[in-house]
Structure formats: structure tokens, C-alpha cells
Amino acid sequence: MNKPVGFDEAVRTTMRRIKLDKREKRSAYIHAYQTIVNYYGLKYLAEKKGLGEGVKAIVNLLEKLNYNFETYLELMDEITQEMPIEERLAKKYSYPLWVVKELLKHLPVSEVEKTLRNLNEKKRWARVNTVNATLEEALECLENEGVRFQRHPKFEDFLRITDPFYPIGGSKCFKKGLLIPEDLSSYVLVESVMKYVASPLLDSCSAPGVKLFHILSKNASLRAIAVDYSSKRLLYAVEILKTYVNQGRILLINGDSRILAYKNRFSTIVLDAPCSGSGAVYGDPSVKLRLSREHVRRYALIQYELMKNVIKQGENIVYTTCSILPIEGEMIVQRIYKEARAVLQDLVGDYIDPAYPGYDVSYKTFRIYPHKVEGQGFFISVLRGVR
Numbered sequence: 001m002n003k004p005v006g007f008d009e010a011v012r013t014t015m016r017r018i019k020l021d022k023r024e025k026r027s028a029y030i031h032a033y034q035t036i037v038n039y040y041g042l043k044y045l046a047e048k049k050g051l052g053e054g055v056k057a058i059v060n061l062l063e064k065l066n067y068n069f070e071t072y073l074e075l076m077d078e079i080t081q082e083m084p085i086e087e088r089l090a091k092k093y094s095y096p097l098w099v100v101k102e103l104l105k106h107l108p109v110s111e112v113e114k115t116l117r118n119l120n121e122k123k124r125w126a127r128v129n130t131v132n133a134t135l136e137e138a139l140e141c142l143e144n145e146g147v148r149f150q151r152h153p154k155f156e157d158f159l160r161i162t163d164p165f166y167p168i169g170g171s172k173c174f175k176k177g178l179l180i181p182e183d184l185s186s187y188v189l190v191e192s193v194m195k196y197v198a199s200p201l202l203d204s205c206s207a208p209g210v211k212l213f214h215i216l217s218k219n220a221s222l223r224a225i226a227v228d229y230s231s232k233r234l235l236y237a238v239e240i241l242k243t244y245v246n247q248g249r250i251l252l253i254n255g256d257s258r259i260l261a262y263k264n265r266f267s268t269i270v271l272d273a274p275c276s277g278s279g280a281v282y283g284d285p286s287v288k289l290r291l292s293r294e295h296v297r298r299y300a301l302i303q304y305e306l307m308k309n310v311i312k313q314g315e316n317i318v319y320t321t322c323s324i325l326p327i328e329g330e331m332i333v334q335r336i337y338k339e340a341r342a343v344l345q346d347l348v349g350d351y352i353d354p355a356y357p358g359y360d361v362s363y364k365t366f367r368i369y370p371h372k373v374e375g376q377g378f379f380i381s382v383l384r385g386v387r
Helices: 007-015 022-037 039-048 054-064 069-079 085-093 097-104 109-119 135-145 184-196 210-218 231-244 285-290 293-310 330-340
Strands: 125-128 149-151 158-161 179-181 201-203 223-228 249-254 266-272 314-321 366-368 378-384
Touching: 007 022, 007 285, 022 039, 022 285, 039 054, 039 069, 039 085, 039 285, 069 085, 085 097, 085 109, 097 109, 125 135, 125 184, 135 179, 158 184, 179 210, 184 210, 184 314, 184 366, 184 378, 201 210, 210 223, 210 266, 223 231, 231 249, 266 293, 293 314, 293 330, 314 330, 330 378
Parallel strands: 201 223, 201 266, 223 249, 266 314
Antiparallel strands: 125 158, 125 179, 149 158, 314 378, 366 378
């Protein structure tokens, strides 16, 4: 809560200070995850039961519940029944009230509830890295390690790890690069935009590079420039490229895509913009703790500045955010659409649905809805830049 770090990094830092065996570490991780993903609801219930405020009150409540989160969820379902719908959904699924109110402007109550519930449920997906292995080799490796998985019914090279808390970081199958962690929604996104991908490509906010690696696996001869503002994340991307891809002609640049300019025009620009992460809660529940209006507005300003710069430098611009909020999606594209006279491109694919209604660009902007795909929530648009 006091530092802008992700959930996994916070847990790793804490675990270094505490001596636990493997089983205890797993149990601690799961309990920590459930605590953060339910933070606002736990805070409310602790206050309602007279246990005080703050983190200590939450711990006291969890001790009284014997750390049984099923009991907690049953209690929350019961005590929120008579609340106004927006307050009930906010308390029950532990989201800031303003987020729920915003979603209810664009989606029916049932869709909002499905979205919030699904984003609270931990999942683990992986793509078979066909650059390094055949499908059979990757599946055999997982079976030999005793990792339980399910094949996706639509995408043969995509798997769901049955245990969402399985520590894939220690798996030889992932260390060897036979499989790569990738969310299903990210996979769907890349597959849907491939018809607009050509050399030269600019990945303007690249690190850690999951989408770029996926694109490279589909186009071995691609020439690309990958840019990221964070030098640390870019160095990590270099290592990932060596492990998982080792193909294509890639130039990596540590820079700011809000101001970078290039001599030549790109065929494709991918702008997977930094965002609130409101569509990626199950991957990192700590994003909930930072979901303030001010925080999201800061991201929206960065997104607009990025789009305003890159729209002038490419033929097809793929703009995407892992956000369920229109201020980071439809509203950004609507502004650019009017200012830059860009042309909206069509997009078709499995799990690709129309974006929120009510905007001038709604007819040709798109979303991946978490409850429909069992993945993260994404906004997607493809714009053709006008010279």
C-alpha cells in the first residue's frame, strides 16, 4: 500500500525476511492474494463488526474467520443484499464505488457483476512457444513435471494451468522456453490484429514484450523497433527475447515514445499503453489499491500524449490498454480520431466484441470482456494514420 510495486514483488520481498518451507510459502501466498483482492470488502466488514480501521482490523477479522475466505464471501453476500446495486457490487466484489458506477453507465448490471467476479478469480494461462518446441514436446514436458493443464478448445497452442497458483517460475518447461506465460486475452488480441502487422514495426511501449514475442512467433522475418521508458524492464526484455524468440531483427531502444521521432514511417505501430491495469486484477490484485480517479487520469494523459505522437508515424496503429475504464479506451481514441482525422479499421476474431456504446468511435472500437474469455479485460482499436 505504501510503495508502487506489484503484488508478486511485494510477496517476494516479504518472503525473504521470513523462513517458511515450500508448503507454508504457498499457503501464505494464497492467503495474501485473497486478502488483497478482497481488501475493500474486508475493510468494510471489519469496521461493521466494530474491529476498528486499517490493516490491523483486517487481520483481526481474518483471525476471527479462521482465514476462511469462503465464509467471508458468504457473509458479504448476505449483508449486502439490501444495499443499492452499485454499493452492493462495490462491497461484495471489493472495488472502489466510483469504478462500479462508471461500469454501470455502459453495461447491464448482470454484465458488470460477471466482469467484477471474473477479475477476482486467479487464473494461469500459457502459450506453447512453437519457435522452440513442437506442441507435443511442450505437453510432454508438462506431463513429466506433473503439471496439470487443459487444452483450450479454440486455440491448440494455448493451455490453462489447472492450479492457478502453480509456481511456473520453477518449471523447467518455462525455463527452457518451451512455454511462455501469456494471458488468454493478450493471445486473442495479437491473433486478431495480425492482418495489420507488417515490417517495419514499432512496439512503442514494449517491455516486458509478451505481445511482441507472440507477433514474432508468427512472423520470423519481421523487422521491429522495441521501445520502453524503463531501462530495467528493457534489459529484462532482452533476456526474454533470447530465451523465447531468438528470431526476427529487433532493435531495442530505451526512450520515451511521447517524444521520439523517426526518419521513416512504420507499417505497423503497436501501442500497448501503460494504464491503470483495471482489467488485469487477477494477475496483480494490488492494482485495486491504486484505483483512484486521479491515478487513472494521470494514465489517460500519458496515453493521449503517446497516441498523439505515434499516430503521425505509422500506417496502422494498434492501440490497446488492459483497462475496463472508458477514460483509457474509447475516450482516448475518440479524441485522437477527431484531432488526427484517423480512419478506424475493422477487427474480427474470437472473443472480440464491440466497445462500450455511446461514443462516436463505438462502432469500430472493440473490447475483450473478462467473463466471456476467462482472461483479462482489454480495449482495442486499430487506426489508420492520415498523412
